[in-house]
Structures are given as C-alpha cells and as structure tokens.
Amino acid sequence: MTRTLRPHPGLDIPLVDTGRGERTVLVLHGGGGPDGVAGVVEHFAPHARVLAPTHPGWAGTPRPDWFSGVDDLAVTYLDLLDDEDATDVVVVASSFGGWVAAEMAVRDRGHRIARLVVLDGIGPAVDGHPVRMPQPPPGAPGPDPADMAALRTYAGPEVADPKLLRRLARVRVPALLIWGEDDVVVPPAFGKAYAGGFADARFEVVAGAGHVPHVQAPGETFTLIDEFLAKA
Template sequence: MTSLADHPDLTLTVSEAGHGRPVLLLHGGGGPATVSALGHHLARRAHTLTPTHPGWDGADRPSWLTGIDDLAMAYLHLLHDRGLRDVLVVGSSLGGWIAAEMAVRDTAGLVSGLVLVDAVGIDVPGEPIQDFFTLDPPTLGAYTWHDPERFRVDPSTVTPQQQARQAANRETMRVLVGDPYMHDPKLRRRLARVRVPALLLWGASDRIVTPAYGAAYAAAFGDGRLVVVPEAGHLPHVENPTATLPHLDAWLDRRRESGA
C-alpha cells in the first residue's frame, strides 16, 4: 500500500518487481489480471510497478476521484513521491488512456516514453468506440478477441465472489468513463505537444477500437508509431504475446541505446 503526499486519503495498491529502468504498467477495465503476464515479462529487464486502479478489485476509491484525469495526476504524484525519472509508461486499453493523459500533464519530465496497447481516450470521427456497457458477454467476446472461442468463459464457472468483483469494477468504470463515453474531447489535440516517443501496439482484429482508430491515435502524437499485431484483438499481449512482446522489448532497447 502506498499513500501519496498530496492525497493522504488515497492509498494505492502497487505491485513491484524487477530492477532497472522504471516502468509503470497500467491495466484496463478488465483489471490487473489482464496485464499480469505482461508485468512478469517486463520485470525480467525493468523495475516494474503495476498499480490496481482505485475502485478495481476492492481497492478503495475516494469520492473525489471521478475521472481519468484524476488517475493520471495520482500516478504522476506517485512517480514524483518515489523520485522516479526516465519512466516508461505502458497502458492497456483504459490504461493507455491514463498514460496519454499523464504525458500531457507531465510538466516535470518524469515520463520518457509511452507504450499504448489498444488504448481508448480520444474521439476519432467515423471510428466510434464500442459501448462496453451495452454488449452481452458473447458479443463482447466477439469484439474483443481474434479467436473468441479460445477465451470463452462458461458462466457456470464464475463464482458469486467473482461476479460481485466484476460488477463493482463495471460501476467504477461507469463513474470514470461514462460521460463523455471512453474519451476526453480535448485529448487528441493536446497530444501534438507530447514530445516523448509513443509506441502504439494494436490488435489487427480489435473491434472495440479498430486499427484505424489506432492509426489516428498514433498520428496525433508529436512522435507516435503504430504497430499492428496479427491474429490478435483488444489484448494482443494476452492473445498473441509471441508477436507482441518483441516490439515492446525493441522499444526498451531503443530508449536505452538513445541514452534516455
């Protein structure tokens, strides 16, 4: 548990592993389990910090924390309080949105690189973000995965405790991303002022936010690059890690070789 100097009523649950360059790993709406394998991979070569967002998986959320901008500032304060610099921020889906919001607010220069994995957060005309809250489980699976059958969950195997946790996570999401849905109308134009390099990894079969949406996201950054991962949907690091992780590793090496 970590308390922030500026927010004593906010206690963050942060898992840490590994040594080296600091990497802040931010999960999406599915919770920290969706990035656990990615965290293990990163910890082989970096000091990896993986917080559980307030309101997810039973973590406390103070009443004032009502938007993604609040989370972005909280994580910048975390980096500051820890004395961390040259931080690579890696975010999946909702976590990618948080990472982008951190970058536009990072006046202290703590963040030196970004990796956004099928991120939400901007408005792209003609490429709407699918409404997560209106999709039934089979439809959500079809929109999320390249191979939905491989990741289909038998409802009878979900315990009441898991159901309650999932319902609570969804309610937290409603508070943080409900209006306007899953984006900050001002974020896209602000990204041009972000000068740290941004790698956007995108599943070719993602139907929550399409590769065309990802291309517009990458183009909005001052230094953005899109890589489309084949045979993968919204969570390419889960569905096709063999094709996803080398790009992330090369990004870490690129920054190291550039002297960052």
C-alpha cells in the same frame, strides 16, 4: 511486493513494486483489472523496476466519491513518479490505462516519462469510431460489474475525451501504439488516428489479436515493445 500508496486521506491504492534494474516501468491496467497486465509485469520484472498500481474502484479497492476523473489518476501517478524520483520512465498501458498514460504524458511537466507504449488504448474521441464496450456471449463470464462501474465513472458516458487528440501534439516523447487486428472495442482505424495525434509515434498491428494483444499474441507484442525500447 505489494504496498499501499496513500496520496490523500481516504485514498488507498495497492501498488505492485517488483523487479530490479536501472529502468522504471509503470504498468497501467485496463478495464479488466490488474490481472490483465500480469504478463506485462512479469515480462519486465527480470530487468527493470516495475510499478503497477490498481486503479481505485477495481478489484474491490475503494474509490472515494471525489476521485472520479481520468485526470485524478494521471496526476496521482505523476506524483508517484515524483515521490519515487523516477526518471527515464517507460509507461506501458492497456485499454483504459492507455487513456491515463496519455493524460500523464500531456501533463508531465517534470519530464519523468521517456517512452510510452499503448496497447489498444481508449481515450480520444475519433469520428466514426465510438468505443464499443465488450459484450460477452450469453452464459459466458463477463467483466466484474463493479470494475465496469468504476470505468464508466472515470470515463463518462461517451467513454472518450473530445479534447485529448489535439493535446497529444505537445507530447514529444516517442510513443508506440500496438493494436490487435481484430479489436472490436476500438478498431485499428481508431488506433491509427490515436497514433497520429502524437508528435512522434509508431503504430503496429498484431495479426490474430483482439483488444489485449499482450495476452492473445504475447510473443509478437513483446517483440515489438522490446525492439522499440532497444532504440532508446
């Protein structure tokens, strides 16, 4: 089922609300849009309630001019968890969604989030490893220009927050960071530094995968996620 969140006048956010179960899983997409995490939604829906919003500005959704920062997304999705009275929430986030998830975890004063899974996330500034936006080969289809414009609005010119890595030390919930071995957007060394910022994080590399391991190597990626959550 897809419904519309309206947290503020003029701000409509499409939300997939599917599955059933005691656990709530919040799925946050990356620059490729909601289709890029459809497999994650499908994986969890048989045994959990899955909430998967479309960030304003993606997939043709309007983005008000005043809604322009990663913090806007993080606060809005924390409000969603509050409004749904969701507890013991697992957040699974890809790429740009990983940045939003990290900001949520830093700001989660209501302790709604219990576990965090980041798939090749961006967000912190890591020395020597700038974010390299993907460039499709000539003639190949690339990301939707409107989606990329939305990403740059939220992420800023550097596509990173130099303060985020230090803030992660206050995140006490267990985190799993999974990285594609061949990621050219943010390499595994970036991911290892990202994981090192958390108080309690595990870092795993998936061989043969790039920036979206849940698409390129779903078997190994979901095995890692399921094992991590089984220890909860």
